[in-house]
Amino acid sequence: MGRGKKNGPKSARAAVFLILGVFLAAACVLFLKSEGGNEINPEVLKESPKERLPEDTGAVIREQNTETDLGADPAVEAAAMEQEFQRILNLSAGEFVCAGMAREGLLGRLFYAAGINEAVLARISGKSYTQNETVLPSDLSYLRMLYYGPDGNTYLGEMIVNQAIEADILDIFQKLYENRYPIERMVLVDEYDADDEASMQANNTSAFNYRTIAGSSRLSNHSYGLAVDLNPKYNPYVKEASDGSLICQPQGSEAYADRAAEFAYKIDEQDLAYRLFTEAGFTWGGDFNSVKDYQHFEMPY
Numbered sequence: 001m002g003r004g005k006k007n008g009p010k011s012a013r014a015a016v017f018l019i020l021g022v023f024l025a026a027a028c029v030l031f032l033k034s035e036g037g038n039e040i041n042p043e044v045l046k047e048s049p050k051e052r053l054p055e056d057t058g059a060v061i062r063e064q065n066t067e068t069d070l071g072a073d074p075a076v077e078a079a080a081m082e083q084e085f086q087r088i089l090n091l092s093a094g095e096f097v098c099a100g101m102a103r104e105g106l107l108g109r110l111f112y113a114a115g116i117n118e119a120v121l122a123r124i125s126g127k128s129y130t131q132n133e134t135v136l137p138s139d140l141s142y143l144r145m146l147y148y149g150p151d152g153n154t155y156l157g158e159m160i161v162n163q164a165i166e167a168d169i170l171d172i173f174q175k176l177y178e179n180r181y182p183i184e185r186m187v188l189v190d191e192y193d194a195d196d197e198a199s200m201q202a203n204n205t206s207a208f209n210y211r212t213i214a215g216s217s218r219l220s221n222h223s224y225g226l227a228v229d230l231n232p233k234y235n236p237y238v239k240e241a242s243d244g245s246l247i248c249q250p251q252g253s254e255a256y257a258d259r260a261a262e263f264a265y266k267i268d269e270q271d272l273a274y275r276l277f278t279e280a281g282f283t284w285g286g287d288f289n290s291v292k293d294y295q296h297f298e299m300p301y
C-alpha cells in the first residue's frame with residue numbers, strides 16, 4: 001500500500017523531469033565551453049610513460065643505445081644527446097659508461113685530446129713524468145677515449161701520448177671501439193705508481209712513461225709518448241736468455257708467449273689493432289728481431 005503514497009500527481013512528476021532536463025542541458029553547455037570541445041592531447045599520453053622510468057635503470061640505457069628515438073622531436077633528441085655527453089664528460093677514467101655501445105652520434109666528441117693541465121701534471125709528476133730537458137709536458141697530449149670492455153659494455157679510457165701521434169691514436173682507438181675490439185683496462189700507468197710490471201699484470205693499456213729501456217740508459221719510446229702497449233698481459237715482452245730459457249714480462253704471462261695458441265686479446269698479423277697501427281706507420285714489437293714485444297706499437301722517434 002505504500003506505493004500509492006510515492007506516486008504524486010502527473011503534473012508534479014513532469015515538472016521534476018523538466019527541471020532535470022534544463023539542468024543537464026546547462027551542464028553540457030558549460031562542459032563544452034570549458035573544454036573548448038578538444039580531445040585529450042595525445043602527446044601528453046605518449047610522453048608520460050617515459051617520464052616515469054627511473055633514470056638509473058638499464059632500461060633507460062638500452063633505450064638510448066638503440067637510437068629508436070630518431071623519429072622523435074629533433075630538439076628533444078638533441079637535448080638528450082647533450083645531457084648524455086655531459087654525463088660521460090664528468091666520469092673518471094676506468095668508469096662504466098653504458099650498457100653495450102654508446103650513441104653513435106656522440107663518438108666523434110668522446111674521442112678527444114687535451115693538453116696536460118695542472119691536474120694531470122700533478123697526477124703524473126714524480127711517477128710517469130720526471131722533469132727533464134728532452135720531453136716537456138707541452139709535447140704531450142692527454143686523451144680521453146671510450147673502450148669496449150670484455151663484458152660487452154662501454155668504459156671510459158685515458159692515455160697520454162706525444163702530440164705528434166695524437167690524431168692517429170684517436171682514430172685507431174675509435175675504430176677499435178666501433179669494431180668492438182675488447183680492451184680490459186685503459187688508465188694512466190700512474191694509477192700503478194708508473195710501475196710497468198704492475199700495469200702489465202693488470203692488463204692495462206697505456207702509452208707515456210718516462211723511463212729508460214730495461215738494462216740500458218737509453219730512453220724508451222714510451223718516454224716520448226710514441227709507443228702504446230695494448231692488452232699487455234696477453235701480449236707479453238719475450239726475450240730468450242743465454243741459457244735458452246724465455247724471460248716473459250709481465251710475470252705469469254709465459255702461457256701467452258706461445259703465439260700459435262688461441263686465446264683472447266692475442267695480437268697477431270690478422271688482428272685489427274695490428275692492421276690499424278701498421279697502416280698508420282707504427283712498428284709492431286712482434287716484428288722485432290732480438291726480442292718480441294707483442295703488446296708494443298711504436299712510431300719511430
Ligand SMILES: [Zn+2]
Pocket residue numbers: 222227228229293295296297
Ligand atoms: Zn711498450
